[in-house]
Amino acid sequence: MPDDDAPQPPDTELVARAQAGELEAFDELVRRHSPRLYALVYHMTSHREDTNDLLQDVFAKAYRSLGRFRGQSQFYTWLYSIATNMTLNFLKKRNRRARALSLDDLDAGVERNEDFIALTTPRSPEKETSLKELQKKLNEAMQSLSEDHRAVVVMYDIQGLPHAEISRIMGVSEGTIRSRLFYAHRQLQSQLDEFWKK
């Protein structure tokens, strides 16, 4: 049984071993990065099955392209680029609308989260119901954004990546990222303002 306290090898070492043909090293990279990549793809597609399929394809492509990875960027940046590009391409082809998400997708630990507490305090069933509706409204507003704008909102606001990192992942300037964020926030805000005024 592996020791959880043992120091984990860095990505660079795992990548080098995977490039040398060690499949287990790539398995470890998949385990390490799949949660964050899942979140990225899931918030962009709002669809679990699509997310699962896309994520499989992302890692398959990453493995096939691993020989071309020269370490000029961090491995997760490179992986994010592949995931973002594949997801954007997928979304541009997809015609159907994604289903709206709900708070049922939140994990059990959310009730201790300070954002959740702030949004639901003082605690009351009405307040929680209101939050669920608010969350639903946010998801709808997210779906109304263009794919590129949604991607920067997911990476910046949900995943907490800095502008520079998003710029590298998407291959555009930081100015473009800030501009996209500005317009995306304004659009989200305008759609939620109506709900907040009620």
Next chain:
Amino acid sequence: MNTPSDPSPELAALLRLKRHEHPPEGYFDEFAHAFRERQRSELLRVSAWRLFTDRVGTSLLEWRFLLQPRWLVPIGAAYALLMTSLFFRQAKPTSPGELAQARGRATATATAAPLRPIAVLPLPAASGRATLPRGAVPVSTNAPDAPTAPSNGLRRTPGDALVPVLPSTPDGSSPQADHGKIIILVR
């Protein structure tokens, strides 16, 4: 400090809440397992195809080197050389036997028909030395290897040009044409 692109605190909090949206328990273990299965099956498929191509490639391996760029120039040059030599081989005979045959045919043709004079011109004799017309070949009727000359003292050249017959000098120097005449012969 907020930047112009930052959302309102409420919107930011709502968006951060989405970090807690996770797939069901055990999803990532299943995902890693499924990916592992898919990856191995893909590798097996690729390996089978690679094995096939390797076998085909091995059978062609002895000749594959000819397709390498460094061999293309020598092969091309050799081909060009071969084609050039074939072209010239057809254009003119090169072997001694063929040359002799060709000369024999020409001589036979030249001696077969008699010549007859159609014009008689005085041989130019400036400063005591003759200026022979272009193409004329001076020969001596006294030379031991001289071919049999026609009775009119002229020798035919292959093109039936006019040829004055000059007396040879005793010391072997160039023959001089102090006087004489040029007779134009035609067949």
